[in-house]
């Protein structure tokens with residue numbers, strides 16, 4: 001019988017190896033399942049249920065959650081918190097607490113656009129809630145798997161960010177980038193511009209100044225992207241820089257944005273910090289926040305450090321005409 005590991009372990013601290021092997025193994029199964037969408041099953045079909053956050057679930061959301069719950073049990077996880085579960089699942093024994101968005105970008109399942117899994121690891125506490133209702137700076141690891149033209153695992157276990165690619169010939173991940181770092185220069189931003197009229201002033205001002213291009217206060221042209229898969233946006237930003245914004249807005253239910261602090265923003269923020277980038281809710285760095293409730297949402301801005309700082313500065317002076325930033329030459333990035 002083959003003893004091949006799903007993930008090389010050089011960059012994985014010994015206590016985290018069983019869990020990381022389990023996550024890697026489950027994600028390889030999920031990648032294979034996704035590649036067969038429509039052959040046996042329609043993975044984007046409605047599961048006729050809603051999750052705790054009020055989103056309608058797809059068949060793949062539910063299957064991915066089952067898969068990672070089993071992986072958690074096999075990998076020494078005591079407490080499992082999932083975007084798809086109302087409450088923390090207490091697995092009884094183990095050293096770790098795993099928070100997970102088992103399937104991110106569900107609206108893209110049937111469009112054959114990249115989707116992913118996002119996860120965050122804490123040391124297990126005494127009670128299920130205490131494992132997750134804590135400062136997000138206590139994460140011991142965070143990462144995502146992107147199921148795209150290439151399936152890749154991008155992870156930090158506290159010492160930089162490593163990128164692995166799935167080799168379908170061997171069925172295992174291979175280390176392809178031992179130290180991922182976000183390029184400091186970029187002219188790209190990502191935002192769902194259809195929500196423009198709902199945004200707060202500082203976000204509108206920032207985007208207005210980008211869209212004004214060479215004729216505006218920034219004096220240069222920008223490029224915009226919106227994939228509607230957070231993992232895919234994060235992967236692009238880690239590869240070539242830029243900034244992502246999902247602000248709070250005035251639609252009902254979006255008062256604190258759309259994305260969840262525990263399952264999505266905290267892990268991406270840890271990856272960014274380890275790759276030389278930044279992440280904020282506009283006012284506070286994400287890594288200085290504390291999870292108060294499992295499914296809580298937060299405005300989320302992340303990416304190239306100088307861009308994140310610039311957007312935070314727009315929040316500090318929302319009433320000042322945005323052109324002042326350009327004239328004063330502040331944060332030119």
Ligand SMILES: O=P(O)(O)OC[C@H]1O[C@](O)(COP(=O)(O)O)[C@@H](O)[C@@H]1O
Nearest residue numbers: 101103104105106107192228229230
């Ligand atoms: O459809 P919208 O409002 O543009 O939101 C897209 C965002 O929602 C998400 O799909 C939310 O994640 P889920 O698919 O896990 O619910 C993000 O991946 C993406 O960035």
Ligand SMILES: [Mg+2]
Nearest residue numbers: 101104105264
């Ligand atoms: Mg998600």
Ligand SMILES: [Mg+2]
Nearest residue numbers: 083101103104
């Ligand atoms: Mg999801």
